[in-house]
């Protein structure tokens with residue numbers, strides 16, 4: 364068995380027997396595809412690091428300087444801007460970074476945050492939780508989810524303090540080009556607006572596309588940017604709850620630490636034990652194998668969706684989140700309910716990502732071929748019944 368067969372290892376029975384909430388949200392006869400949590404086993408290297416840390420009883424208070432150093436080295440080498448451990452805050456996954464970024468950037472009543480529509484839901488939740496105001500930057504499926512910089516410029520007012528960027532973008536699967544990023548960076552620098560960039564899906568890119576970090580474009584945008592990464596998508600370890608946020612602007616990072624201090628204390632010693640392995644070249648085989656597997660999966664998905672009438676979809680440039688639109692005269696929620704009940708397949712409703720998600724469903728396609736084929740058979744059968 365070649366090492367990358369690991370991505371095809373899981374069966375429906377295997378997933379049902381494994382821990383985790385994904386396969387427990389619906390009854391066991393439903394294949395869940397709603398959450399961006401892959402159906403892959405955990406790499407031995409990660410398990411070994413965790414077991415070793417428990418054996419060594421690394422369960423007391425401990426410092427995180429060494430792992431922040433490893434994170435800084437990765438950022439400098441991979442994300443192409445120079446970071447030191449002092450520029451990094453360890454967070455419980457990537458999501459807390461959204462709230463922290465607003466707490467830092469928006470200090471006055473009525474301050475505004477740019478959010479794309481559609482966008483991963485917790486961005487909007489963070490705006491609501493902080494009682495700031497969302498400025499909606501619409502992305503249009505018919506327009507290829509183009510990042511229209513003129514439309515962004517029109518939104519900006521003197522109260523706009525933060526732009527939320529998600530790249531690769533969940534749920535559209537778009538990866539921002541250098542031009543897209545430069546367009547956003549120029550607006551931010553021109554108007555002195557800070558940027559929070561979620562790059563959690565940076566490893567999952569298609570057709571040789573290279574992920575570019577907005578902070579790497581020039582020193583001016585680097586100074587205005589907070590960027591977050593994590594491990595949950597690449598390695599299927601959301602339960603470790605570890606992410607890292609970086610700003611090389613000392614004033615920004617000092618303030619973000621103040622905001623964060625009362626609410627969270629980094630992460631656990633277990634996560635700290637696993638992080639260096641996940642940052643190192645020891646898992647390059649996994650990153651490479653995952654991409655080979657996901658290209659294969661993506662091509663199966665395209666082929667099968669092309670055979671189904673009334674479905675169109677954006678081409679996947681990054682992430683393993685497929686976001687098709689269904690022309691079946693049903694809302695996203697209605698179609699989802701039908702698919703769960705009758706089709707025994709559970710994607711997520713497009714409207715969870717904003718009003719522009721209406722008509723769409725989002726499928727996490729990070730699974731084995733055997734599960735994927737069964738899910739696609741079920742989807743096709745269920746949709747065929749609607750046509751009659």
Ligand SMILES: Cc1ncc(COP(=O)(O)O)c(C=O)c1O
Pocket residue numbers: 399455456457458459483529533561563564593594595601605606
């Ligand atoms: C774009 C994006 N950001 C953040 C998250 C949350 O990740 P974590 O659990 O690592 O905080 C997800 C999860 O799907 C995501 O897709």
